[in-house]
Amino acid sequence: MPKRKSRPQKRRRRSIIAFEMIRLDRTATEPLHEQLYRQIRDELKSGRFSDGSSRLPSSRTLATDRGISRSTVRLALSKLHAEGYLLSKPGSGTFVANLLPETFLTAGQAKTYQPIERPIRISDRVRAIPDARVGNQFDLGATGAGPGISLIASIPAVDEFPIAVWERLRAQVLAKKGVNLLRYSSNRGDGDLRKAIAAYLCDFRAAHCHPDQIIVVAGMQQAMLISAMAVLNPSEVAWIEDPCYQQTRRVLSLAGVKVIPKPIDNQGIVIARSPKEPLPRMIYVTPSHQFPLGVTMTFQRRTALLDFARAHNAFVFEDDYDAEFRFVGPPLPSLQGMDNANRVIYAGTVSKILCPGLRLGYIVAPEQLIDSFVKIRSAMDQHSSPIDQATLARFITEGFFLSHIKRMRKIYAERRDFFIKQFNELLGDRFTLQVPEAGLNIVAWLKREEDFPMIKRITSDIGVRPSTLSFFCIQAKLKPAFVFGFAAWTPTQIRESLVKLASALSKRGKDLNHGRQSR
Numbered sequence: 001m002p003k004r005k006s007r008p009q010k011r012r013r014r015s016i017i018a019f020e021m022i023r024l025d026r027t028a029t030e031p032l033h034e035q036l037y038r039q040i041r042d043e044l045k046s047g048r049f050s051d052g053s054s055r056l057p058s059s060r061t062l063a064t065d066r067g068i069s070r071s072t073v074r075l076a077l078s079k080l081h082a083e084g085y086l087l088s089k090p091g092s093g094t095f096v097a098n099l100l101p102e103t104f105l106t107a108g109q110a111k112t113y114q115p116i117e118r119p120i121r122i123s124d125r126v127r128a129i130p131d132a133r134v135g136n137q138f139d140l141g142a143t144g145a146g147p148g149i150s151l152i153a154s155i156p157a158v159d160e161f162p163i164a165v166w167e168r169l170r171a172q173v174l175a176k177k178g179v180n181l182l183r184y185s186s187n188r189g190d191g192d193l194r195k196a197i198a199a200y201l202c203d204f205r206a207a208h209c210h211p212d213q214i215i216v217v218a219g220m221q222q223a224m225l226i227s228a229m230a231v232l233n234p235s236e237v238a239w240i241e242d243p244c245y246q247q248t249r250r251v252l253s254l255a256g257v258k259v260i261p262k263p264i265d266n267q268g269i270v271i272a273r274s275p276k277e278p279l280p281r282m283i284y285v286t287p288s289h290q291f292p293l294g295v296t297m298t299f300q301r302r303t304a305l306l307d308f309a310r311a312h313n314a315f316v317f318e319d320d321y322d323a324e325f326r327f328v329g330p331p332l333p334s335l336q337g338m339d340n341a342n343r344v345i346y347a348g349t350v351s352k353i354l355c356p357g358l359r360l361g362y363i364v365a366p367e368q369l370i371d372s373f374v375k376i377r378s379a380m381d382q383h384s385s386p387i388d389q390a391t392l393a394r395f396i397t398e399g400f401f402l403s404h405i406k407r408m409r410k411i412y413a414e415r416r417d418f419f420i421k422q423f424n425e426l427l428g429d430r431f432t433l434q435v436p437e438a439g440l441n442i443v444a445w446l447k448r449e450e451d452f453p454m455i456k457r458i459t460s461d462i463g464v465r466p467s468t469l470s471f472f473c474i475q476a477k478l479k480p481a482f483v484f485g486f487a488a489w490t491p492t493q494i495r496e497s498l499v500k501l502a503s504a505l506s507k508r509g510k511d512l513n514h515g516r517q518s519r
């Protein structure tokens, strides 16, 4: 007997959703298709329809019911389709997806456990970083120059950065290179950028290098970390300047290196050593002008340093962080340009020239170190943002970089002169300024050492925040001084800050006198 055809399964009810809740506001700034998309999406997320059998009304019906055009409805529905809320069944219509996209995105809530208070084991590496800060004291975003805080050292005038030009160039490179800028890219850096940097350094810093020696990195700190990891084994010795850029010591300690501070005299780093002292494998210096004292390393000291490095098979790490901003005479050539024995690792950053937020810098690697540097970078974070790199390449090749440097040098020169004049007028009885040939900071030595704690307290209270020089010292016992930044503030702001500081100090002086007399 022929098998009886099985009865068709009971047809599932396919209700057409009415979407009565939709309320469109023609006066709102949100486009109608976005409102429609959002309201349908929220309705679907409410969970009432996600059984795969709820059908949507046709776009014509929805449009007529809501008094809107079909193209508005289609735009909303196509977005819901694209995100996976709807699916089309040819010949049957559009249905609510069985599983909404949220299913794949939202993790289930973990059961709440009672927290167990047990000390966490932290690695020796973390403990070795010489840094007493805690919590958001590390957070430069939180502790940087906010409103009402002024004269902090080392801050460039980011409000002068040509954002509109940058945006235009970024749009151009994205239009030209498209998805190529979205892929992983070379861990040496963008080819055009490396060419542009090499040309700039040869022309302006008297460097001797070719683009293959350039490695684009995420700023000076990364340049230091990569270099230290490549040339020093843990516990081997690096010399650094004392006082020094505070991040240098931290970064080298992170690399496991033994840091030996070396004093600074009026020629630069002092390279004399006692016979018992271990030889360094790397020597960190800021020859263009020492941070924070501002000394420009003399030609003789440069030669002596290179001779020492050559004789002892050490590398010199040249941190050329803001050599572009010189105010007296032409710059001396970079150490890299003077070196004929491949002993100098040169590094630069755009943090001062342009802005620190870009997190871009570059290493000029001695030939024999290129591969090791690239190997470390690729094990670290591969590369910096290809979009930013390509934009910077264009910024340089189209002349905006040089023009920005020239414009900023002029602005900084004016601010510096103004700062010096006003400072001497208002605060000259308490401080002696040590004016460097270059850079964005000026050291002010106290005339009366005993004033130091009081001035420190007052600068912190009133928001005029030079750093104490001792903050940058490791073993150096220098007389009390403050390091003032002048670059990021207009003359009016500089004057206001200095007046505020001078009057807070003189008020404090009067209060003290008054206290003494009434005793």
Ligand SMILES: Cc1ncc(COP(=O)(O)O)c(C=O)c1O
Pocket: 154, 218, 219, 220, 221, 222, 245, 286, 291, 319, 321, 349, 350, 351, 356, 360, 361
């Ligand atoms: C001596 C020195 N080097 C480098 C930098 C900048 O480093 P980065 O490129 O990591 O922002 C600074 C910033 O203040 C500095 O003072």
